[in-house]
Amino acid sequence: MQQPLAYRMRPKRIEDVVGQQQLVGPGKIISRMVKAKLLSSMILYGPPGTGKTSIASAIAGSTKYAFRKLNAATDSKKDLQIVAEEAKMSGTVILLLDEIHRLDKTKQDFLLPHLESGRIILIGATTENPYISINPAIRSRTQIFEVHPLDADDIKKAINRALTDSENGLGKLNINVTIPAMNFLIHSTNGDLRSALNGLELAVMSTTPDEKGIIKISLDVIEECLQKKALTQDKNGDAHYDVISAFQKSIRGSDVNAALHYMARLVEAGDLPSITRRLMVIAYEDVGLANPPACARTVTAVQAAEKLGFPEARIPLADAVIELCLSPKSNSGISAMDAALDEVKTGNYGDIPADLKDAHYKGASKLGHGNHYKYAHAYPNDWVKQQYLPDKIKSAEYYEPKQNGKFEQALGAQYKRLLHAQRD
Known part of the structure; x- marks a missing residue:
């Protein structure tokens, strides 16, 4: 039985990993570990299809260590014991433990001494936040690295590699992928390389070659194989970003119907990650301090949508879009931060003024650090006049309050009172 294309195309060397260059690029942390053969156990967390297994496979291939893969939820303690016995005989085994957040205490207790000895190099993979979902005993013995969705260039590079690789990929076949089909394949999988390669393989293997033996992959074929619809047949692949741009600008412009229309395009395309990410950006960038409760409710709506999935996800998302459209707007927060x-x-x-510098270490007072610091809570109304900015920019003002909502009106009035008192 032939393995899936995504499996066959997994890299065997660190240099061949697509994406995640902040970890595996030249001079970066995992590359340095591999080069020095000083590997430590680690947890890789991030969305599906972003290269967690590929990184583990490439580490093993680059170091020539034995590589084993288990699932914390479905594989037993006995399976771990087999890996441990192999490690005793061979010296070192790299163990990729998928869904590590589901590791129970019995398996964890068995693993810990092997991690301590270095016989097993654990690479845990999870889509959950390890700081919340993984036991502290495991966390304390691992380095934690976040992986991110692959960008369009990474996906394109991997697809082209699969199309030309004659040994593990599809290079022996005469395949012609149209530009709209390629762009849709690249952009519609939301940084999930596994999904892109699976869709490509299904498209190729289920399409009958023409009279010249060419397998022609059109946009319609890719749509069917991914079970997603293209927003438009945009040959440059910009339609996806155009819709997202129009979505945000419509909410910023308080046009409910336009915002719902553009979100409907994204819903029809099945692009939940783009909708949820963009809504949270919009909430804090465009509504912000004019209506903070709307920002909080947007985050709650996003969490509900991610739990529900489509089609029900459209319900809380629609509520959030309507509220954000009709809310007062303020970009004073992002403007202030950018000015700073x-x-x-x-x-x-x-x-930094000497009075604000850390005064907890021995000798700090001799340097003048914190000697004249005034503790605000020791004064009436928990405030005292004191310089906080460096001398060079002591009169700097970054925040410019807006008057579009009662909350920021109150903030603005307080800001002006404090600024006047500070400089009086």
Whole structure:
């Protein structure tokens, strides 16, 4: 039985991993571990299809260590014992433990001494946040690395590699993928390479070659194999980003019907990740301090949508879109932050006032650190006049309050009172 294309195309060397260059690129942490052969156990967490298994496979291939794969939920303690016995005989085994967040205490207790000895190099894979879902005993013995959805260039690179690889890929076949089909395959899988390769393989293997022996993969074929609809047949692949842009601009412009229309396009395309991510950005970028409760309710709606999945996810998302459209708007938060960043990037902002510097270590007082710091809670109304900004920028003002909602009106009035008192 032939293995799936996504399985066959897994990299055998660190240099062949697609994406996650913040971890496996030249000079980065995992590459350095492999080069020095000083591997430590680790947890890789992030969305499906982003390369967690590929990284583990590439580490094993690059170091020539034995590589075994188990699932924390379905494989037993006996399976772990077999790996441990192999490690005793061969010296080191790299164990990819999928769904590590479901590791029970019995299996964990068995694993811990083997991790301590270094006989088993554990690479745990999970889609859950390890700081919440994984036992502290395991966390304390591993390094935790986040992996991210692959970008369009990474997906394209991997697809082209699969199309040209004659040994493990589809290179022996005469395949012609149209530009719209390729763009849709790249953009519609939301950074999930496994999904893209599975869709490609199904399209190729289920399409009858023409009279010249060419397997022609059209947009219609890819849509059917991915069970997603293209937003438009945009030859440049920009339609996806155009819809997302129009979605945000419609909410910013308070047009409920336009916002619902563009979200409907994304719903029809099955693109839940783009909708949820963009809604949270919109909430804090465009509504922000004018209506903070709407921001909180948007996060709740997103969480509900992710739990529900389509088609029901459209219900809380629609509520959030309507509320954000009709809410007062303010971009004062992002504007203030960007103004502060612009000043920091110049590098010409001076030193932290001595009174604010850390005074907890021995000798700090001799340096003048914290000697005259005024503890705000020791004063009436928990406030006291004191300089906090460096001398060079002591009069800087980044925040400019807007008057579009009662909450920010109150914040703005308080901001002005405090600023006047500070500088009086």
